[in-house]
Amino acid sequence: MSLAIAGMGWVTPLGTGVESVWERLLQGEEASATTISEQFTDRVHSVFRVPESALKGISHPRLRRASAISRFAAEAGLQALGSAGLKIESQNAERIALIFAISNGGVTYTKRFYHEIVGTGVQAASPLLFPETVFNAPASHLAAILGLTGATYTLVGDGSVGLAAITMAEELMANETLDCCLVVGTEEIDWLLCDAYRRWRLLRLAPPIEPFRKKKRGMILSEGAGAIVLARDGFVTIERANPGGYFSKRAEAETILRRILYDLAQTEIDFVISSANGTFVDHAESQALQEVVPNALVYTGKPALGESVGAAGLWQIILTAQALRSKEIPPVLHVDHSVELRLSFSRMAVASARRAVVLSSGLNQQTAGLRLAIQ
Numbered sequence: 056m057s058l059a060i061a062g063m064g065w066v067t068p069l070g071t072g073v074e075s076v077w078e079r080l081l082q083g084e085e086a087s088a089t090t091i092s093e094q095f096t097d098r099v100h101s102v103f104r105v106p107e108s109a110l111k112g113i114s115h116p117r118l119r120r121a122s123a124i125s126r127f128a129a130e131a132g133l134q135a136l137g138s139a140g141l142k143i144e145s146q147n148a149e150r151i152a153l154i155f156a157i158s159n160g161g162v163t164y165t166k167r168f169y170h171e172i173v174g175t176g177v178q179a180a181s182p183l184l185f186p187e188t189v190f191n192a193p194a195s196h197l198a199a200i201l202g203l204t205g206a207t208y209t210l211v212g213d214g215s216v217g218l219a220a221i222t223m224a225e226e227l228m229a230n231e232t233l234d235c236c237l238v239v240g241t242e243e244i245d246w247l248l249c250d251a252y253r254r255w256r257l258l259r260l261a262p263p264i265e266p267f268r269k270k271k272r273g274m275i276l277s278e279g280a281g282a283i284v285l286a287r288d289g290f291v292t293i294e295r296a297n298p299g300g301y302f303s304k305r306a307e308a309e310t311i312l313r314r315i316l317y318d319l320a321q322t323e324i325d326f327v328i329s330s331a332n333g334t335f336v337d338h339a340e341s342q343a344l345q346e347v348v349p350n351a352l353v354y355t356g357k358p359a360l361g362e363s364v365g366a367a368g369l370w371q372i373i374l375t376a377q378a379l380r381s382k383e384i385p386p387v388l389h390v391d392h393s394v395e396l397r398l399s400f401s402r403m404a405v406a407s408a409r410r411a412v413v414l415s416s417g418l419n420q421q422t423a424g425l426r427l428a429i430q
Contacts, residue, residue, distance in 0.1 A: 058228055059289025060427075061235065062139025063373050064131035064282040066110075067360055068103035071130060073138070077377045080385040081402050085359040088262045088275060093246045100249035101261045103277035103361035115200050122161040123278065124243040125193040127366075131280035132197050132239050139235070139284040147234060148204045152227050155194040155209040156220040156240035158365030161187045163245045193241055205233070213417025214330060215299065216240070217281070217368020218425055222296045224285050234286065240369035241280035249276055257334050257418060263389040264358040266331035267341055267396065274332040277361025281369030283376075291376040292428045294410070295319055299422035305335045308416055312343035315414065315424040324426070325408035326352035326384060328375045332362045336416040341396060348412075352405065353396045354378070358388040364418075371413045372425065379429040382406050 065073045068086035086103040105127060113130045136143070143151065164187035172180055186192055191209040198207050206227060210220050217240040224236040252258040252274075259273030285293070297315045302308045327344060331337040332355070344353060356374050363370055378384050384399045392400065413425040 058225055058285045058287065058293050060283050060291045060293070060376050061286040061289035062135045062137070062141065062284035063376060064134025064138065065373055066105055066127045066131045066279040068105055068277050068279060069360060070106065071109045072134065073373060073377065077381070080356065080359055081383060083386045083388065083402065085388055086277065086361060091244070091246045091249065098250070100246060100253070100258070101275055102244045102249065103275060104244060105279050117196050117199050121196055122164045122187045122243060124161050124241050125196045127243065127278065127280035128155070128193040128239050128241040129197050129200055131241070131282035132201070132237055135237060135282035135284045141235065141284060143201050143203065148202050150205060150232065150234040151203055152206040152224070152233050152236040153194060153198055153203055154220045154224055154236060154238045155191070156216040156238065156365055156368060157190055157193070157209060157211055158213055158216060158242060159248055160190045161192055161243065162248050163243060164188060166245060166247050197239065213419035213421050214364050214367040215415040215417040215421045215423040216365060217372065218296070218413065218415050218423035219298065221293060221425060222298055225296060228285065236285045237282060238285060238369065239280060239282040240366040242278050242363050242365040244276055244278040252276065259333065264333045264361070265389045266333060266355050266358055266387065267337045267394045268333070268391055271334055271337065274334055274357070274362040277363045279363055279366055281366050281373050283369060283372060290429070291379055293425060294428045295426040297424040299424060302420050302422070308339040308422060309342050311422045312339055312414065312416065313347055315422060316343055316347035316412070319412050319424050319426045320348050322410060324348050324351045324410055324412050325405060326354060326378065327412045327414055328371045329353050329355040330357070330367065330371060330415045331355040332357040334418065336418070340414055340416060345395060350397065352384060352399055354384050354387055354399050356385070368415050371415060375411045375413050375427050378405065379408060379411055379427060382408060
């Protein structure tokens, strides 16, 4: 069964709102980096944060003590429902499913909760903080805010978890008692998270993110959320989803990506939204793309928006849907012109584009792909 995108919401380091962020990307803008530090070390990390002004419009008692990840998710989810023209009432509250895609979860409050225990003992354990340490806290908040009483799930994975959530939504929507499914991917940033990725040699000290370079200098983490409303009718159709697979060694990623592309490219593909982010992912995707769809235009938004991990898959889907709808693709930033791919080095019209692929390679050994189409 093919589903369609009926609405979208976006919270990013470039601001909020699909149309607003998209226009800034088309203009070749990129997020501004800030640095974060910890009191017990001199090491600082560069990150792309969501500006405080971006969340001024959302207020709810449920979010008063909630972590940033929940506030990002709530804003994106409300935007998506609004753009779909969907109003949740008692008669349809059970007919809307909610799926969350998360990678690292509420790191900020989790660190704070255990820091207090380590510092002053178990007596200091906060009953207010503890609920925010579980992975399904953002889903709980959003379901309560919206008044949803239907199925609610949280999937935990890496950067490709957003695409796995779409596959799960397709399975749920096979049940005719559901009218639509709200899928949300979200992420927040903390120094501890940055330091973990640094130890895995995936992080660079400062921008820019340089995709598809022979020398992999690493990525910059970002935060925010993306949300889409999936229904049986909409402006962009999800024609085919490929669940991809897992690779135990980085060298195996290219083989799985080729398999995904061969499956999704059984019909003509106009462009591909890549997940290249300055790490080993770039080489694997580049090789697979050159072999399977060498003529397809390729774009990656991570040099402009950063690596948002749990939110990344949903951001890529939003990028693809917007490119198909607006018939334009933004410029790929900080890319070497010698790269052997057909890249959008400047804002480019794609007037005849009908189909596109989202290719997602996570940093923790997961891959997946989607094919979207517009009539």
